[in-house]
Amino acid sequence: MELIEIFKAIILGIIEGITEWIPISSTGHMILVDEFLQIGMSDAFKEMFFVVIQLGAIMAVVVLYWKKIFPFSFKENSFIKKDIITMWIKIVIACIPAAIVGILFDDKINLLFYNFQSVAIALIVFGILFIVVENYNKDRSSIAKNINQLTYKMAIIIGLFQLIAAIFPGTSRSGATILGALLIGVSREVAAEFTFFLAIPVMFGASLLKLIKFGVVFTGFEFIVLSVGMIVAFVVSLLTIKLLVGYIKKHNFKIFGWYRILLGCILLIYYFTIM
Template sequence: MELIEIFKAIILGVIEGVTEWLPISSTGHMILVDEFLQLGMSEAFKEMFFVVIQLGAIMAVVVLYWKKIFPFSLKKKPFIQKDIFIMWIKIVIACIPAAVVGIIWDDKINALFYNFQTVAIALIVFGVLFIVVENYNKGKKPIVKNINQLTYKMAIIIGLFQLIAAVFPGTSRSGATILGALLIGISREVAAEFTFFLAIPVMFGASLLKLVKFGITFTSFELIVLVVGMIVAFVVSLWAIKFLVGYIKKHDFKVFGWYRIVLGAILLVYYFFIM
């Protein structure tokens, strides 16, 4: 029985590693997949697991982009790399809206929106928006082609889009922030990269909040399930991030929009006619 639960954690880790970075909603997918897998743990543990497993995915960003995100250097002068330090100020600014809402209304948001219907509708709505925005931007040259060109105003706007994802599962944090970035003239490559970096404090903060609420007290088996999920998410994320970066150099995001629409429609049919 325990081996089955570990196998389920592996599957959920794969889903997290792929969907965290592709704009198709990791939390939404895990909520939906668990409807069928039924991870055999307490509801409190599962709520925590679906968030904390993202730490594995985040470590993939840290490993892949260490030189771009670490603002201190022992080998170079100056000791503090100004461009990286300023980038982190913008990241913190972009995190504020979601952080405030998450800390104050986390339980209410979970109770109201973590369900089949919300996930399906959010998948469809943002799928349509991706297609509309990509069609709108077709032929236009982006204003921002380097992450250092991002302004504080742009960071705030991206942070507000991230807030939407914090409230409605199925929206996709990466999807919402990339969509917001595209709308204000940021290139796909910069939008994706800033989204990767933005995820670091967001996921660490969200994970800490969930761990504190859970109590940071695990049985040995709960700890094994959580660690297995995180390790798998880390390994799969290494591939997913490289894939997305390579993909958007030659393609737009419309394929993800269509995927979201089809999946959301299937889920609505399942919910209304089968469940």
């Protein structure tokens, strides 16, 4: 029985590692898969697991982009990399709206919107928006073609889109921030990269909040299940991020928009006909 739960954690880790970075909503997929897998743990543990497992995915960003996010240098003449410090200030500014809402209203948001209907609607709406925005951007040139060209105003706008994702599960944090960035003229590559970096404080903060609420005392088996999920999410994220970055250099995000619409429709059909 315990081996089955570990296998489920592996499956969920794979899903997290893929869907956390591709703008198709990790929450939507977790809800759908959990409906069939049904992890045999307490509801409190599952709620915590679905958030804290993201730490594994976040560590993949830290590993892959260490040189771009670590603001200190021990080899160069200048100890502090000012451009990276500036980037982190923009990231913090972008995270403030979602952080405030998450701290104050996390339980209420889960109660109101963490369900099939809300997730399905968010999937469909933002799927349509991705297609519309990509069509709108077809003949537009990007204003910000590298991350240093992002202004503080742009960071605030992207942060407000992240706030939408914080309120409505199924929107996709990466999807919302990428969409917001595309709307204001950020290139696809920079939009994705900034989204990766935004995830670091957001997911660490969200995980810490869930751990505090759950309590940091685990049974031995709970610790194993959580660790397995995080490790798998980390490994899969390494591959997913590399593939996504390569993909968007030559393609747009429309395919993800169509996929979101399809998944949202499947969720609605499942909810109204089977549940």
